[in-house]
Amino acid sequence: MKSYHPARRAPGPRPRCLSRSIHFLLVGGMAAMPTLALAQDAPATDDIQALDAVSVTGSYSRSLEQAVDLKRDNVGFSDSIVATDVADFPEQNLAEALQRMPGVTIERNKGLGSRVNVRGLPSDYTHVSINDLATASGSGGREVEFDIFASEIIQQVTVQKSPTAADEEGGIAGSVKISTARPFDYSSRQLVASFEGAHNSISEETDPKLSFLAADTWGNWGALVSFSTAKRTNRTDATSGINFRPMSRFLGASGVRGEQAEAVIERDTGREIGNRNDTDESNLIVFQDKVGDRVFLNEQDKWGATGSLQFKPSNDFSLTFDALIGGYDSNEDEYDAAAYSASSRSTLETIHEYDDTTLAQHGILVLRDVSYTDTQHEFLSKERRNETDFRQYSAALDWRSDTWTIDALLGYSGAKKSLDYANLKHVAYAPSRTRWNGNSGETIPSASSNGFDMYNSPERYLFEAYETTLERITDDKYAAQVNIAKTFDLAFLPALRSVQFGARHTDKSKEREYGEAKIGGPSAGDNSWVNTRTLADSQLRPIGDIVPGGAYTARDLDWQMASNAYARDTFRYAGFSTPFDDAQYYRVEEQATALYLMTDFAFDLGPVPLDINAGVRYVDTSVTSFGYHPVQNPDGSTGYTDTPISMDGSYSDVLPSVNLTAELRDGLLLRAAASQTLIRPAMTDIAYKRTASWSSYRFTDGNPALKPTYADQWEVGLEQYLDNGGLLAASYFRKKIDGVVINALTGVVEDVPVYNANGTLNGIYDFDVYQPVNAAGAYEVDGVELIAQLPLTMLHPALEGFGINANYTMLDSSLAGESDLGIQTPMPGLAEKTWNLTAYYENNRFDARVSYNHKSEYVESIGYNMYPIYRDAYGQLDVSIGLRLADNVKLSLKGINLTDEATTGYTMDPSFPTMYELSGRRISLGLRADF
Incomplete structure (x- = not known):
């Protein structure tokens, strides 16, 4: 490999095509990698021929080499993936395509990756842009809902972890920079x-x-x-739905309901209730809210x-x-x-x-x-x-x-x-x-x-x-x-x-x-079905x-x-x-x-x-x-x-x-x-x-x-x-x-x-x-x-x-969740350990x-602002075979x-x-x- 001296790179804005980079276009689960787009510091001719020969095969190892080149050339700390790196893995959207990058994890919703976390921090701490434009998604926050984007139309993604002054917004966790392809890349x-x-x-x-x-x-x-x-x-x-519910729900009720709850607790647990209307006391007795x-x-x-x-x-x-x-x-x-x-x-x-x-x-x-x-x-x-x-x-x-x-x-x-x-x-x-x-x-x-x-x-x-x-x-x-x-x-x-x-x-x-x-x-204004019509009156089918x-x-x-x-x-x-x-x-x-x-x-x-x-x-x-x-x-x-x-x-x-x-x-x-x-x-x-x-x-x-x-x-x-x-x-x-x-x-x-x-x-x-x-x-x-x-x-x-x-x-954080009971807990959304391992031939x-990608347990939310609710550690095994x-x-x-x-x-x-x-x-x- 040619010796590289970062101080000797030509100054000015970084070119779209970095040196020694093949630009891949992701298409339908496999990349098209036909030619090499020459950059400012192009390698020797024999290097070009060698890289072209590899590119025709859709080489995953070559895509990793390109990602390494991008990391090496970039200003500051960053990691990248290119089309083949994404395409040859099973994925359902762009979020899942990013989960194998260092420091990147995803939030899953019913088996589908939806939002991206960088270095364990919540998704709304990450800035996202496509072709250098901060991206709208229609969500209520600043975070981007990655599940709306098909990964097949994306060419390259770089996660910039240390910003420069030229960046629009650094993002506390980092910036996810997505680019699509251009015709003169080929x-x-x-x-x-x-x-x-x-x-x-x-x-x-x-x-x-x-x-x-x-x-x-x-x-x-x-x-x-x-x-x-x-x-x-x-x-x-x-x-x-099996969350904690504070006993103030029953103890604070007036009349028989509150009195009976107090009597049953004292009878069956031996816990004496001093003042059943005192939430400082009743919040420390919990029961199941719902089972669904x-x-x-x-x-x-x-x-x-x-x-x-x-x-x-x-x-x-x-x-x-x-x-x-x-x-x-x-x-x-x-x-x-x-x-x-x-x-x-x-x-x-x-x-x-x-x-x-x-x-x-x-x-x-x-x-x-x-x-x-x-x-x-x-x-x-x-x-x-x-x-x-x-x-x-x-x-x-x-x-x-x-x-x-x-x-x-x-x-x-x-x-x-x-x-x-x-x-x-x-x-x-x-x-x-x-x-x-x-x-x-x-x-x-x-x-x-x-x-x-x-x-x-x-x-x-x-x-x-x-x-x-x-x-x-x-x-x-x-x-x-x-x-x-x-x-x-x-x-x-x-x-x-x-x-x-x-x-x-x-x-x-x-x-x-x-x-x-x-x-x-x-009809409008008619409430005749309420408390008269039964479920049996509807057309029912087994689940x-x-x-x-x-x-x-x-x-x-x-x-x-x-x-x-x-x-x-x-x-x-x-x-x-x-x-x-x-x-x-x-x-x-x-x-x-x-x-x-x-x-x-x-x-x-x-x-x-x-x-x-x-x-x-x-x-x-x-x-x-x-x-x-x-x-x-x-x-x-x-x-x-x-x-x-x-x-x-x-x-x-x-x-x-x-x-x-x-x-x-x-x-x-x-x-x-x-x-x-x-x-x-x-x-x-x-x-x-x-x-x-x-x-x-x-x-x-x-x-x-x-x-x-x-x-x-x-x-x-x-x-x-x-x-x-x-x-x-x-x-x-x-x-x-x-x-x-x-x-x-x-x-x-x-x-x-x-x-x-x-x-x-x-x-x-x-x-x-x-x-x-x-x-x-x-x-x-x-x-x-x-x-x-x-x-x-x-x-x-x-x-x-x-x-x-x-x-x-691995993270260590003093960011604390807001528990009204004073329970020490990590900030919601922050996972302390994440790792990814890919073996290939x-x-x-x-x-x-x-x-195999793994995300350690983390606090998903804090129930009633009191009881931390954890998402268990999750590991997923994915396999890809190509002929x-x-x-x-x-x-x-x-x-x-x-x-x-x-x-x-x-x-x-x-x-x-x-x-x-x-x-x-x-x-x-x-x-x-x-x-």
Whole structure:
């Protein structure tokens, strides 16, 4: 391998095609890698020929080498994946394609990767851009919902972990930079197509996926289009909802309910109750909130396309128009048979088993096995329809002279999302017994004579409502930027290689409409079905017939329900629509202007060449948000103020950064970085709207005056680049984070009238006002990251074609979860240990990979702001096998979650499980051809 000296790289903005890089385009589960796009520091001709020969085979090891080259060339700490690195692994979306990168983990939802965590920090601490544009997704926060993007249209992803001044926003966790392909990345015409079918072991459905790419250049012009479409049918069987509920639910009840709960606790556990209305006491006695047996059927229809038109009369000038469009439609059916132990009509009857030892250090008494007097049994047929349309367009100019470089960008990124939710709810009240059992919980008939079989008594369930909600979100962002760099060769200051400066302006807005309605009868205003119509009056089918795949797998149970298709046809009368509620409307507008100045220095410190990048970024941000404040009408319904109210916020910041690279010896790099960076508050947090909880006497407001969350961070590491394309790396990083957003009491609204459902005045109350605020104090996160990428031929020639790619990240954090009981817990979403291991073998006709990724347990949420709820450690085994049938045709077989790993969780201790979720294996067979 050619010796590399980072200090000797040509200064100025980093070229799109880095030295010694083959640009791959990901298409349909396998990459097209036809030619080498020459970069500024192209290798020797014999190197090009060798790389081209490997590229025709779709070599995974060559893609790893390219990722190593990108890591080595980049300023600061980063890791990259290219198309082959993604494509030859089983994955269902872009999030799953990223999970094997060092320090990157994903959040899973019913077996599907949805959001990306970098270095264990929450997903909303990560900044995401596509083709240098911060990406809209229609979510309520800043995080990007990666499940809306098909990985087949993505060419390359780099996770930048130490920012430069030129970056739009560093992201406290890091920046995920995604790029799509351009026609002049290739030197000849390309046409690639692929097809894949994937089978889920629980739904027993087979889903298709189709992709193609076409690219060509003629003279000074080039064009590229790519397209991918995929369907996914995934079934998840789960027992869940088994969370702690504080005994204030019963002890605080008036009359017989509260008195009986107190008497039963003292009788059956010996725990004396001093004051049953004292929540400091009752919050330390907990019981099961609900036990639910649930079947989810998630059907997705996803498509994405890219287009690029490029004018490039020379290697020094280009004009490019890039487009990325896509659609993501998801329909999720949930069928839920649940027993709500905390029914408002119920109380304790008998405590059969309790636990006062497991959580004794916190003073918590857990009621493990309890009979209740009047449990609320529920049959819920829920339907969630999600439609997301995504658009991104950009026009870029790149020009280079001998000493000057200019690049400019105009862009738009937008998403529109519609969320349509419905819930057909039938309820039966009866005594029951609920308890923890094995890996979840169960509800069985009570010993009382009025107990019943909750799964097989549809005539006992009365219609309560057909509930609907409708939400629409519009998320738009416009951006303009220019970067200018000047190289220098000064005799009096030879170390100065370049100065770069630039400006960027963004205009972002998010608008949200929301409404809800309940149907109680066959026409508007008719509630004749309520408490008269039974579940037996509906068309019922066994749960194994409503969803594909047969019997329920989480437990040995069967029951009958009304399908969502039947519910939509039956209960939505002609002309029904869910009206939007002005009280729930908000709009947020944000404008940000940034200026930066950055310099590159290169010099030798004795025998060691040094490369230093240092700069400063100034950011000025203004926010305007408006919405409506709710009022309660005398009939108990919620109204709203006649005119919107608005509020402004602003902040400005100076963010310094420095990155240093020193080549201690040939192939051994010492890298160091330090910076201050920020992540802006979520749009939902700065939205100036007010929601009311009339029963809790509480208002919750948004806060446009929120400031960003900041991090002062530094990192130091060693990277050993091996002659065979391998890499050994270790780094230590530390982050000091302040301004973390929390919810806090910020005021009181006095003399608010509250009405009963019958229109009578309940009383006049003072309402507490809670808002998201920036918490005082700072928190620290530090960690170690290890990387080993080793072709095993370095050990023995007989191991030609074998290799491993592994990484490990360990965190230690003082970031604490917010438990009102003072229970020390890590910050929700932060996993302390993650690791990935891939073993592979390949030759010119055959390749095989086995990959295992592991994420340690982490706090998923804090129930009632008191009881930490953990997601158990999760490990997944994936396999990929490829066979080249001809030089341009490849057959691939892939498997996801081959060990059929269950997703599980618990509250505070594993002996109190909260969920047991099975999403099954996924096996796919694909064929790809390039011409």
